Amino acid sequence: MSEQLPVVSLFSGAGGLDLAVERADAEPLQSGDHGNGLLRVTAATDYNEQALKTLLSNFPGTKTVTGDIREITTAEILEQAGLGSESPVLVVGGPPCTPFSKSGFWLEQKRESLDPNASLLDEYVRVVRDSRPEAFILENVQGLTYKTHRTQFDRLLKSLADLGYNPQWKVLLAADYGVPQLRRRVFVVGRRDGEGFQFPEPTHSGWSERDRKIDVTKTPHVTTSQAFENLPHLTIASDDEVVDGRYGELAAQIPPGQNYLWHTDRYDGQNAFEWRSRYWTFLLRLDPNRASSTLQAQPGPWVGPFHWENVQTTSGADRARRLRVNEMLRLMSFPDDFKIAGNRADVQRQLGNAVPVELGKAVVRALMTQLGYIDQVSKSRSIALG
Missing domain, CATH: 3.40.50.150 (Vaccinia Virus protein VP39)
Structure with missing residues (x-):
């Protein structure tokens, strides 16, 4: 035109x-x-x-x-x-x-x-x-x-x-x-x-x-696993992607779609938190079979959503990881x-x-x-x- x-x-x-x-x-x-x-x-x-x-x-x-x-x-x-x-x-x-x-x-x-x-x-x-x-x-x-x-x-x-x-x-x-x-x-x-x-x-x-x-x-609804289709599958995470520190081990134990509530006396994790004592997004993991929760602009270090898959640190410990740039683009329906x-x-x-x-x-x-x-x-x- x-x-x-x-x-x-x-x-x-x-x-x-x-x-x-x-x-x-x-x-x-x-x-x-x-x-x-x-x-x-x-x-x-x-x-x-x-x-x-x-x-x-x-x-x-x-x-x-x-x-x-x-x-x-x-x-x-x-x-x-x-x-x-x-x-x-x-x-x-x-x-x-x-x-x-x-x-x-x-x-x-x-x-x-x-x-x-x-x-x-x-x-x-x-x-x-x-x-x-x-x-x-x-x-x-x-x-x-x-x-x-x-x-x-x-x-x-x-x-x-x-x-x-x-x-x-x-x-x-x-x-x-x-x-x-x-x-x-x-x-x-x-x-x-x-x-x-x-x-x-x-x-x-x-x-x-x-x-x-x-x-x-x-x-x-488009699920997160559908959104991430055909993206490179990298097993090694950069330092700024690894969820480590005080709650690193706890975050890695949380199943897909769950959050810190997994580690209360009502679920099967460690009894580390009181029921409903944190925001929903605290230690939240993506569920590959559902749409993602809201991608926050300035999340704290323990605020998800984190990827449902774990990565390993150099010492061999399992850790949750933060979303990568190409994954965030997909969740926002931006072009690759x-x-x-x-x-x-x-x-x-x-x-x-x-x-x-x-x-x-x-x-x-x-x-x-x-x-x-x-x-x-x-x-x-x-x-x-x-």
Whole structure:
């Protein structure tokens, strides 16, 4: 096609939502299809240097704007993209989720929703107000919808509604859209014409941590063993992959799909912990026959999910191992050749904060279909540029 529709990306991070945008009209990742290039991210913003290196490595045609969004005007962003007001078809992005993440609730200011970074939601609204895109997609952690943050969430929705965008929101489970991960994210979507957005129906079904009902008419959830198919099987782990130290021996004894509860008086391990005295992810091992639990951005040394297979140390001791970069890419439904700057921990931080690509694609594709850019009959092949 001769013309690509411009998109502005805010808080871009590793570019999961950006990749979903540019492959919105593509078939699932495993097909190798990249789509027809209906959309192009023309400008992306972030303050993190490693994230920007990742963006530049994978989106060479995208202009990046570095810095604190609170100090960057909308005009600067549009100028970098070569756009004017009402030119972007979409504004997309996920303001940093730390203020609303359940993993941050140990901090009083986060429990009371006093984190100053929460104001970044207002900056997102400001860019939508100034740029007037045809539609927007905002994503965040499910915690944004909790009672603790409800005042901020309601203000966000009201601010977007006051702009005439009629925002619709829903918490989606990534595994229900072909991602091998039980990751829940809230999406807020609005259209400039005020028409209500209809969220895409799930394509997959399976057990989650909350739901034991399975829709047999849908494709089963993608399991971790399916996700890791054809990856190199390395028996030797690097030092930063080995789960060793205080709980190293205990972690290695935990069966697939179990966590520290294995080592309580109710299971067959060592009686080392009190029942429900830790977070669920403490010493958690992947179950090869289920989708993965959420890949966290900054886990502690004993926080999983760890691989279900053990490795041996140089002294011959069995130890659990952390996930490798290629495995994390698969769990986030990123392409295998996606390049991420930094060491293994840096990669996990960037991926753990990202939008799973197939989940993002489902939302973007549904929006572009409802806007008339993708023909609903052929779903992803007939593109109407009106």
